[in-house]
Amino acid sequence: MAPRIGIISNPRSSSHHAGQAGLAEAAARLPHAAPESREALGAALAQFAADGVEVVAVHGGDGTLREVLSALPQAWAGPMPAIAPLPAGRTNLAAHTLGYPASGRREDPTGLRRLLAAAGAGRLRRQARPVLEVSGAGAAPMRGLLFGAAAFTHAVGLAEGRLHRHGLMDNAVVGITGVMMAVQALAGRGAFGRALRQGTAMQVARDNGAAVTGPRFILMATTLDRLMLGLWPFWGDGEGAIRVLDVAAPPQRLGAGLWSLLRRRPPALPGWHSSRAGTLRIDLREGFVLDGETFQPGPDGIRLSATAPLTFISA
Numbered sequence: 001m002a003p004r005i006g007i008i009s010n011p012r013s014s015s016h017h018a019g020q021a022g023l024a025e026a027a028a029r030l031p032h033a034a035p036e037s038r039e040a041l042g043a044a045l046a047q048f049a050a051d052g053v054e055v056v057a058v059h060g061g062d063g064t065l066r067e068v069l070s071a072l073p074q075a076w077a078g079p080m081p082a083i084a085p086l087p088a089g090r091t092n093l094a095a096h097t098l099g100y101p102a103s104g105r106r107e108d109p110t111g112l113r114r115l116l117a118a119a120g121a122g123r124l125r126r127q128a129r130p131v132l133e134v135s136g137a138g139a140a141p142m143r144g145l146l147f148g149a150a151a152f153t154h155a156v157g158l159a160e161g162r163l164h165r166h167g168l169m170d171n172a173v174v175g176i177t178g179v180m181m182a183v184q185a186l187a188g189r190g191a192f193g194r195a196l197r198q199g200t201a202m203q204v205a206r207d208n209g210a211a212v213t214g215p216r217f218i219l220m221a222t223t224l225d226r227l228m229l230g231l232w233p234f235w236g237d238g239e240g241a242i243r244v245l246d247v248a249a250p251p252q253r254l255g256a257g258l259w260s261l262l263r264r265r266p267p268a269l270p271g272w273h274s275s276r277a278g279t280l281r282i283d284l285r286e287g288f289v290l291d292g293e294t295f296q297p298g299p300d301g302i303r304l305s306a307t308a309p310l311t312f313i314s315a
Helices: 020-026 038-050 062-075 093-097 112-120 151-166 170-187 190-198 254-262
Strands: 005-009 055-060 082-087 125-129 132-135 142-144 146-150 200-206 212-222 242-248 272-277 279-284 288-290 293-295 302-306 310-314
Touching: 005 038, 005 112, 038 062, 055 062, 055 112, 062 082, 062 093, 062 142, 082 093, 082 112, 132 146, 132 288, 146 151, 146 200, 151 190, 151 212, 151 288, 151 293, 190 212, 242 279, 242 302
Parallel strands: 005 055, 055 082, 082 310
Antiparallel strands: 125 310, 132 142, 132 302, 146 212, 146 288, 200 212, 200 279, 212 242, 242 272, 279 302, 288 293
């Protein structure tokens, strides 16, 4: 029997209005909500749980998925549902890397019909994966898949300020932002380039180890096992579900290091580190990014951990 599917849509996502007719038609007999606030999202998920929903299809981008993952623990009674990300936002890293490509078909602009057809035929693909949990930046922990700080935060701010205004999305935002950040950091000119090379002051402690203090050029963490465009800047070993990239500032031989990462080779350079961890404790005074949005840390810093595995579904 096909699992019962409920749909959460982001009414402000870039693809919501374009695919609204197709979504409404495909979802006519399914639980469906387009909450305008976090409170409304929690209420919608609680109703889904009461209605026996087994799969929550998330029609939106990375930010919508982050909000759903964050709201589930408080809103859902019983075992967590499976999650099916439908790529419909400005950035859809999670949906694409978790195995659900954009449909690109006029008759199925949301990808929902494909998901429903696979569910009916018993062809859904499932993978179990933990997600990041970030505590210390608000009243309740947030959950997501890709964390970044220092240069990563600057790059996302650059994308928000320049690229999205021109209608660039998805791979274009990821790729062009990375190129612009690398070029300006390599040049080291202008306020942005100097800020990147100078880094962000922070303390980072892995698991039960002592905190390492110093400026970072970039700090990234994820529970994914691949990113878009073939990028994979993680190579270290160790225990734990969190993959970590930690580059000290100013970055040594930045061009050579970036070239190694593009070739998927570990940079054998001072200050370039990657490893795995179960937890990260980070004390910083600047914003960090979780799944495409910038947040401010609390006065005592933040803590990253990995949740129990959740089930992600794709067609």
